[in-house]
Amino acid sequence: MTVDNPNSCAHPLDAQRRLIDALQHPNRYPHAVDSVRRIETHISILLLAGDYVYKIKKAVRLPFVDYGTLERRRTCCEAEIRLNRRYAPDIYLDCVAVHAGPDGPSFADSGPVIEYAVRMARFAPEAQGDVCARDGRITIESVDGLAATIARYHDHAPSPPPRPDYGSAEAVIATAKANLDEYRVLIDPTESSIFTPLDRWMRERLARAALSFEQRRAAGFVRECHGDMHLANLIYRTGYWEAFDCVEFDAALRWIDVMDDMAFTLMDLYAHGLVEPAHRFLNHYLEITGDYAGLAVLRLYLVHRALVRAKVALLGGAAQPAGGNKPHYLDTARALSIERPRLVITHGISGSGKSWAAERVAEHFGYVRIRSDIERKRLHGLPPLNHQRAGAFGRGMYSDQSSTATYDRLFELAEIALSEGWPVILDAAFLDTDLRDAARAVAHHAGCPFHILDMDVSPEMARRRLRARGDSDASDANERILDQQLARYRPLAPDERDDALTTSGACSELRALFESLESPASA
Structure with missing residues (x-):
């Protein structure tokens, strides 16, 4: 037997609050509890009791969620368990009932059901991603695992959408515009000077991106996702990342x-000031998935997600870290809307440090790195660490035809990224003048600056590096390939020198070169 409202004369939320107050007594649970800690968001209340967490959905009806009836809350609790077991099966245990007992509401009695809760295994609060960010425990290296985890989630996510409106351009645009309208009502008037241009930018971009939304849906990129994967909904334990608390109350917010x-x-990495980890996270995710075409819509989604989080913060539902480290999501949205397209290509023999330098540039300065070693293998259906023997060069995937296709793919992806304001570094040898001219033409078409990162390394140093290189890198280059390159190597032509950024690859040199590019005088 269920009872939709334990006090029919009271507002459901008021009655529910009294129920929650009663459940803060340790004797209301069927297991050992010393004390009960309460955490409240704008749509849920969590009771931390012993080894478990009981999550009760507030009896609210909001524009984006309806928990207004007991039956609806039960359905959503069951959905939360089912959906989140895809991400953290050891955390999400079951849906449990709160019963009306002789001494008040309890999880231990067997009287009429007056509420439902998601029962979860408790984990250390310091494992949550936002706490890790605040404490400085999200490093450049640790985000590789985060990117790999999310890429795996997406690779295994159900598809295609069960309804034609899920993930459609119309749905995406309507959701984003609704968020803008809801945020405008909540915003402090002193911040309208920031929000008003962003509102206009978002609406213009949404209209422009309608075709891209539909093309990506048709290509299979709309899947049943998490839907709310900010840092507070991620945990980092024993060197591994897991997501939890996905959107269960609206399938349209998951099928994205x-x-x-x-x-x-x-976005949340940026909002927490983790700029270089954010740059690395993006590049690692793109390398794993190959979804560089998604850069056509990523900036718009980043700004949208920042504004969603800004709205939630105003509603009182975003848990904020103690001290002065509170993310300011409106500022984050503004920063992420800024475009700075620029194309850089690397130039150098194998072992000259091109990929190492390109990775540093990508991490420190926010470039999208597109690497020929990886894209060549992707075109042939091979994983990055599938290595080819030296005898295979000049044939198969290292034939002239394959090399042409690889560079064409690099240019195609660069054009997409540049058109949406992303700075790009193409990590390839670019030993032929014709290829460098083609890259310059891509930059010219995009209307952005063009530079050649010219690696100034001796053949002897390059040879030593190749001898020391193991199998953990995507490159198949060896000394035989180096000899072939040296036989036809030509330095940059005089008319290319104006575009050149010559370096040995030292961090200090790279920083100086690219900081000069970012200065207003060089814009």
């Missing part, structure tokens, strides 16, 4: 573009 889903995590 994978780039939209990933954008929430990326």
Whole structure:
């Protein structure tokens, strides 16, 4: 037997609050509890009791969620268990009932059901991603695992959408516009000077991106995702990342573009001041998935997700860290809307440090790195660490035809990224003048600056590096390939020198070169 409202004369939320107050007594639970800690968000109340967490959905009806009836809350609790077991099966245990007993509401009695809760295994609060960010425990290296985890989630996510409106351009645009309208009502008037241009930017971009939304849906990128993967909904334990607390109350908010889903995590890394880890996270995710075409919609999704989080903060539902480290999501949205397209290509023999330098540039300065070693193998259906023997060069995937296709793919992806304001570094040898001219033409078409990162390394140093290189890198280059390159190597032509950034690859040199590019005088 269930009872929809334990006090028919009271507002459901008022009655529910009294129920929650009663459940803060340790004797209301069927297991050992010393004390009960209460955490409240705008749509849920969590009771931390012993080894478990009991999550009760507030009896609210909001524009984006309806928990107004007991039956609806039960349905959503069961959905939360089912959906989140995809991400953290050891955390999500079951849906349990709160019963009306002779001494008041309890999880231990067997009287009429007056509420439902999601029962979860308790984990250390310091494992949550936002706490890790505050404590400085999200490093550049640790985000590789985060990117790999989210890429795996997306690779295994159900598809295609069960309804034609899920993930459609119309649905994406309507959701984003609704958030803008809801946020405008809540915003402090002193921040309208920031929000008003963003509102206009978002609406213009949404109209422009309608075709891209539909193309990505048709290509299979709309899948059943998490839908709310900001840092507070991620945990980092024993060197591994897991997501929890996905959107269960509205399937349309789960059936979204994978780039939209990933954008929430990326945006929150930026919002917490983790700029270089954010740059690395994005590049690692793109290298794993190959979804560079998603850069066509990523910036819009980043700004949207920042504004969603800004709205939630105003509603009182975003848990904020103690001290002065509170993210300011409106500022984050503004920063992420800024475009700075620029194309850089690397130039150098194998072992000259091109990939190492390109990775540093990507991490420190926010470039999207697109690597020929990986994209060549992707075109042939091979994983990055599938290594080819030296005898295979000049044939198969290292034939002239394959090399042409690889560079064409690099240019195609660069054009997409540049058109949406992303700075790009193409990590390839670019030993032929024709290829460098083609890259310059891509930059010219995009209307952005063009530079050649010219690696100034001796053949002897390059040879030593190749001898020391193991199998953990995507490159198949060896000394035989180096000899072939040296036989036809030509330095940059005089008319290319104006575009050149010559370096040995030292961090200090790279920083100086690229900081000069970012200065207003060089813009």
